[in-house]
Amino acid sequence: MSNSTTIKRLPLRKKRGPFLYFILPAALIVGVVLVFPIIYGFGLSFFNWPQVNDGTRAFINVKNYMELFKDNEFWHSLFLQLGFIFIAIPIELIIGFFVAILFNHDFPLSGFLRNLLLLPVFILPILSGLTWKLMLQPRYGAITYLLSLFGMEFPQGILSDQSLAYTAVIIQDIWRMWPFMFMILYAGITSLPKDIMEAAEIDGAGFLKKTFSITLPMLRGTITTAILLRTIDALRIFSEVFVMTGGGPGNGTMLFSLYIHKQAFEFGKLGYASAMAVILIVISLFFAFGLVRKNMDIDTM
Amino acid sequence: MRKLLVVLLTVLFATMMFSQSIKVLAWDDAHSQSWNTLLKDFEKATGIQVDLELIPSGSMLQKTSLNVTENKANYDLVAIDEGNVAKFGDLLLPYSQWPKGKVYPKVGTNDIPAAIFAAAEWGGQLVGIPNNGNMYIWMTRKDLINDEANKEEFFKHFGYELQVPQTLDQLMNMCVFFETKGIYGFAPFTATSEGATCEAVMFFESFGTSVLEMVDGKYEVSLDREKALQAIRFYKELMKFSPPGAMSMGHAERIGAFSDGLVFSMFQWPGIVPSHENVDESMVAGQIVYSAPPAGPFARTAVRGCWIFGIPKASENQAAAAEFAYWVNNHDVGLKLAEEGMTPVRTDLLNELSGEKPWYTGMAEAGQFAVSRPNRSVHYPELSEVIKNNWLGAVTERITPEEAVENMVKELNALLESYE
Numbered sequence: 001m002s003n004s005t006t007i008k009r010l011p012l013r014k015k016r017g018p019f020l021y022f023i024l025p026a027a028l029i030v031g032v033v034l035v036f037p038i039i040y041g042f043g044l045s046f047f048n049w050p051q052v053n054d055g056t057r058a059f060i061n062v063k064n065y066m067e068l069f070k071d072n073e074f075w076h077s078l079f080l081q082l083g084f085i086f087i088a089i090p091i092e093l094i095i096g097f098f099v100a101i102l103f104n105h106d107f108p109l110s111g112f113l114r115n116l117l118l119l120p121v122f123i124l125p126i127l128s129g130l131t132w133k134l135m136l137q138p139r140y141g142a143i144t145y146l147l148s149l150f151g152m153e154f155p156q157g158i159l160s161d162q163s164l165a166y167t168a169v170i171i172q173d174i175w176r177m178w179p180f181m182f183m184i185l186y187a188g189i190t191s192l193p194k195d196i197m198e199a200a201e202i203d204g205a206g207f208l209k210k211t212f213s214i215t216l217p218m219l220r221g222t223i224t225t226a227i228l229l230r231t232i233d234a235l236r237i238f239s240e241v242f243v244m245t246g247g248g249p250g251n252g253t254m255l256f257s258l259y260i261h262k263q264a265f266e267f268g269k270l271g272y273a274s275a276m277a278v279i280l281i282v283i284s285l286f287f288a289f290g291l292v293r294k295n296m297d298i299d300t301m
Numbered sequence: 302m303r304k305l306l307v308v309l310l311t312v313l314f315a316t317m318m319f320s321q322s323i324k325v326l327a328w329d330d331a332h333s334q335s336w337n338t339l340l341k342d343f344e345k346a347t348g349i350q351v352d353l354e355l356i357p358s359g360s361m362l363q364k365t366s367l368n369v370t371e372n373k374a375n376y377d378l379v380a381i382d383e384g385n386v387a388k389f390g391d392l393l394l395p396y397s398q399w400p401k402g403k404v405y406p407k408v409g410t411n412d413i414p415a416a417i418f419a420a421a422e423w424g425g426q427l428v429g430i431p432n433n434g435n436m437y438i439w440m441t442r443k444d445l446i447n448d449e450a451n452k453e454e455f456f457k458h459f460g461y462e463l464q465v466p467q468t469l470d471q472l473m474n475m476c477v478f479f480e481t482k483g484i485y486g487f488a489p490f491t492a493t494s495e496g497a498t499c500e501a502v503m504f505f506e507s508f509g510t511s512v513l514e515m516v517d518g519k520y521e522v523s524l525d526r527e528k529a530l531q532a533i534r535f536y537k538e539l540m541k542f543s544p545p546g547a548m549s550m551g552h553a554e555r556i557g558a559f560s561d562g563l564v565f566s567m568f569q570w571p572g573i574v575p576s577h578e579n580v581d582e583s584m585v586a587g588q589i590v591y592s593a594p595p596a597g598p599f600a601r602t603a604v605r606g607c608w609i610f611g612i613p614k615a616s617e618n619q620a621a622a623a624e625f626a627y628w629v630n631n632h633d634v635g636l637k638l639a640e641e642g643m644t645p646v647r648t649d650l651l652n653e654l655s656g657e658k659p660w661y662t663g664m665a666e667a668g669q670f671a672v673s674r675p676n677r678s679v680h681y682p683e684l685s686e687v688i689k690n691n692w693l694g695a696v697t698e699r700i701t702p703e704e705a706v707e708n709m710v711k712e713l714n715a716l717l718e719s720y721e
Contacts, residue, residue, distance in 0.1 A: 156545070246493045
């Protein structure tokens with residue numbers, strides 16, 4: 001056996017070396033900004049750590065979780081949060097999908113209009129919230145004025161009514177985020193193979209048939225990704241609602257993240273708020289795993 | 302040359318060894334920024350170097366919590382919002398133990414209205430000195446009450462002079478009267494924030510009841526249901542004479558409505574008043590009378606929300622820190638600081654400067670009737686949440702006044718029990 005044909009096995013440590021060097025910076029960053037806070041927050045959720053008195057931490061086992069499940073406001077905020085997700089995201093998806101289909105056809109100024117439609121996504125959430133608050137102002141709000149032209153008067157203010165305020169928060173989110181859905185779905189639609197569509201057209205398939213039998217099934221992966229990204233984003237919605245309603249009137253728009261903020265930074269209950277944050281992580285993971293698994297199935301089909 | 306160098310080094314060494322420096326933490330606004338403008342004068346007069354750190358008011362609680370403990374004081378003097386006195390009170394040097402000033406005399410408890418000084422009270426003693434006199438002052442449109450036609454017509458209808466409302470009943474009459482003139486009588490505060498608790502406290506106290514009372518160092522629910530209901534119903538009546546959007550009026554909406562000339566009379570915090578008196582921002586600048594709020598059936602009350610200066614017990618520079626606090630509240634220095642944007646808290650300064658800044662008269666008057674929120678508890682934010690939610694629920698008609706009062710009592714009792 002000549003030396004040239006001998007396969008020299010590198011030691012495992014040497015084999016892993018370059019790989020580790022490349023992954024180390026990312027692992028460090030993820031560790032510091034993600035893994036550590038999650039572990040720390042999880043640990044805190046078993047403590048009573050009030051930012052009052054002498055601020056002493058006391059281990060209380062799962063008491064925060066027990067209290068949480070007895071807290072009506074916790075369930076209420078969770079209900080509002082899930083309602084927000086299940087109402088806003090499907091609407092954003094539907095608008096985004098059909099507008100993406102529309103822009104898949106060439107028409108005059110389509111490029112310009114496409115860019116224009118994306119503008120709301122680039123607006124800071126806090127600015128969006130403030131703008132909507134002003135637009136809904138009963139005395140000089142633009143939306144209030146427009147609604148009054150159609151005979152819909154709200155002299156006491158839209159944001160003064162719990163149901164209307166909740167609706168306004170959802171509409172604000174739909175306005176700001178449907179172009180995000182559009183962006184992703186448009187990219188997906190334009191990358192679909194043209195020949196399948198042409199074949200369908202030759203076979204006499206109409207618009208609805210093509211949309212629901214070809215486009216939608218082929219876009220399932222893209223749609224899942226879009227929903228996943230939006231769901232994660234919607235779970236941590238905070239600033240726009242905070243400036244628009246502050247969680248009010250009453251607790252009518254007290255979404256989950258606002259309630260966590262209130263417990264942590266207004267009431268100074270860091271342990272209790274951490275327990276809620278853990279629940280939020282679990283819900284996020286539940287959504288993520290569910291959707292990703294679905295996505296994987298599609299990929300392996 | 303060598304001798305000169307030695308002299309210079311000696312001077313430098315002596316300066317480092319013997320000059321004193323203090324660290325001061327305060328919130329950042331026009332009031333506190335004024336201290337910076339004359340800081341050099343203080344340093345020259347006292348030889349004390351000041352490291353004044355101004356941060357957003359929202360970060361003060363966190364920063365103070367981290368830097369002032371029983372054994373540690375990274376600041377020698379800290380500004381503390383009245384609502385947090387309960388949290389830090391035990392860590393602060395009682396005012397009776399503050400050393401005498403070497404350059405600026407110790408501020409006497411008579412120099413500042415007693416009701417304002419009470420903002421610094423904790424555990425039966427003063428633990429600091431107020432550095433702003435923040436409390437409700439009442440604003441009334443001078444042009445409307447001085448109008449001869451209005452005066453005559455009002456007298457004919459109600460049998461007394463049209464004037465700054467002295468009682469809530471008079472305010473109601475004036476609301477009714479000005480409705481016919483297209484002017485809203487009153488602008489409420491109904492945004493979901495601490496301001497709503499302030500309104501609740503003002504009206505409950507005016508009608509003769511307190512939400513919570515301190516008994517043996519602990520809060521107990523003391524709400525008189527009947528008086529509370531009267532207060533809520535009266536407020537709801539007043540809201541009928543409010544501008545559109547009365548169900549969710551915060552500072553921005555109230556400032557806008559009053560400055561646009563739509564509102565006859567309402568309360569305001571002193572820090573916001575300058576915008577009403579700014580001709581670039583307000584159509585009623587120069588047309589406002591400032592006074593204490595009108596009296597309810599039981600009392601005249603002005604809700605207080607002052608900041609105090611406290612010296613941490615763990616500070617090693619207590620005398621120098623006290624000197625700085627005396628400087629801020631000194632009469633002669635106060636005259637100069639007021640020009641730079643500080644709102645003084647001393648009674649004499651408020652009276653002397655009321656010609657230039659007419660709302661100081663209102664502050665001096667209101668200071669006599671200042672009441673605190675039930676914030677002498679580390680759990681105040683939670684207690685306030687219950688008061689606010691139920692008060693707003695009733696006045697914005699989400700729940701009945703009866704339900705609001707019952708809920709308030711029940712929920713407050715449950716909270717207090719949970720703290721046991």
